[in-house]
Amino acid sequence: MDYSQFLMMPQELGLLAVFLLVFLFDTFMPKKSLGALPVFTSVIFGAFAIANYFMLMRGTAFSGMFESTASTFVMKSILNVGMLIVLVQSIKWSNSEFVAVRRGEFYELLLTTLFGMYLMISARHFLLFVIGLETASLPLAALVAFNKNRYESHEAAAKYMFTAIFSSAIFMLGLSFVYGLTGSMYFADIASRLVGGSNTALLITAIAFVIAGVGFKLSLVPFHLWTADVYQGAPTAVTSYLSVISKGAAAYAFLVILVQVFGTVYSVVWEWMLYALIILTITLGNLFAIRQRNIKRFLAFSSISQAGYIMLGVVAANELGLASLMFYVLVYIVSNLAAFGVVSAIENFSGKVSIDDYNGLYKTNPYLSFTMMLAMFSLAGIPPFAGFFSKFFIFVGALETGSVAIYVLVLIALINTIVSLFYYLLVVKAMFIRQDDCIIPTFRSACSERIAMIACTLGIIFIGIASCIYTFMVDVVNDNVMMFGLLK
């Protein structure tokens, strides 16, 4: 065996090195110095994320099972940005009294799931993809159950675990049908053996099952029922990780599977399935978000409807769609992490998680309210902020295909943007306009939390205006034109 092909996966090896360093630090350093573990992890991971910039490889490894291109490289770098923010955000929480004894496990599990997501993004063989998917979702179940003293954490973990196993069983059944049809698990081989335009019952069932399996990770609507409960029950640091990183990786992997494996049957089989999923996801996500009182459940339903917008980039299935999908994920990471930064700061200080508790927050904590307001404006898509540009680009990418049906789809998405404005502004209204007797008193959030929130705020303000970022992503996607070859 040629061991030099491992050099094709420098990002995975780098992440593995970070994992080992954290593990060794946790195991062998004296008890006294373990308080430095969170900072150590953040610094090491930050160094890796910067070194990552020089690690671009193009090519395949393991006879085509693993592929590294410019766009997988950029997608992993985007996930690194989000991971770094999550790590910095959770420093204070992981040094708190109940978590401190187990904080090593927290970081090790977190890095393991990121490794699984890297595999999902780069896999070009279904076996490697399934291993990546499970490596990403099993440690997450353990992380959801991390808060041993709260009953909600166990309940959320049980719900997450059962639905995760159920959906992965459905996904693998779909894969077995694909294998029966084509006799291979390589993406390229399957694509070449599927007859273009064929729509046998077995193929349709197989694709529906595959969409259901990945749709669970993305929490698209018929498969979304776990989302709100898990977001509410899990520790806030885990929730913020779950809502951005795991969703971004799954969205990219979804696009790769649909385009590179089932690209030849785009218009006869899966285009219409995605239309139905997107309309349901955006609409139901919005409608259920309106009636939420708990801020974490509220953000859960908001993230469901955001996943619907991300899927517009998948249904577009062209270069512009992929570029705007990656851009959307980046913007979504900074906006959502800003919101979760504020939520976790307030939760760490006072333990309050209801939207009504935010009444009059502006009087006592103006900076936190301002950050939250920017995050809400960006998620809703109000013009000067990044969220507007990401929505704009993803609509443009979808309209590029030019069919009448997609115009109707984008129109429905646009109307839903207005609905979403209503509930995002409810939070802003609570903070700035409504008054209450028991306002959360003024407090100073920890230094690490402030760093993370400032980074997110800068991201919200500048990522949209700095148009070079989007142009860069379009260039990156055009670097690999073969990707959409099946559709043309």
Next chain:
Amino acid sequence: MEITMMMYLIPSLIMFGCGVYGFITRKNMIAILISLELMLNSVDINFTVFNRFLFPGQMEGMFFTLFAIGIAAAETALAIAIVINVFRAVNKVDIRELTKMKF
């Protein structure tokens, strides 16, 4: 009598259906876990049978089955740990106890 591929596939799909039915109707979390295990095992049978009958010259389906068995074991171990955690919290393994968070 000649044994055809359908004789394997139909029991395997019935097994999968039983798994889905059990997952929806059982109240005991351990029973739900057993139902999930049925579903995963029927997938393994599918892969092996497709490989044996349709593509006898290669081993890809068999290898997938081996890995799928490993993954299923890991999933079950983790799920059992979580069920034990729930049992410690409420002293029951009844799924109807998990109703604190809704809608």
